[in-house]
Amino acid sequence: MHVKDDAAAFKKYGEQYNAHWTPTVLELDPNGDEFYRVEGFLPLDDFLAQLMLGRAHMDFKQAKWAEAEKRFREIVDKLPKAEAAPEAMYWAGVSRYKGTQDATALKETAKSFTQRYKDSSWAKKASIWA
């Protein structure tokens, strides 16, 4: 769905969804409620990774742990250089833990951060699991 070139729609839905800058892309759940927002220009791979991240978070919020983990890992596998990749790796580990209740998932995630994305803020967040 796209509101480009339609000033009336931009105004109406911009106010409804609190989108006052362009580019803004919202991911809405089937009820039309926002669950993820991308604001500002991003290079293609980073933009795609953000959209995938949003979709994965939707599964996470719905407690679909296996689906969420798969979607988060897909970002790391397919777009490893995207800015969202470290965040995706973090949440993939959390999703696995939530689905299995096995703390090994967190430990392994922390270990993975010693090999990839070790300078990211997500590596710091995962370091507590080591």
Add this chain to the structure above:
Amino acid sequence: MPIKFRHDVEKVLKEAKEQNKPVLLDFSAAPM
């Protein structure tokens, strides 16, 4: 693969609800 955007917002939201599908709402390059 090109994205086929639609402009009929209300219809899309209705279909999304019926089909239990998420929706992308794009405000890119809209008039300021």
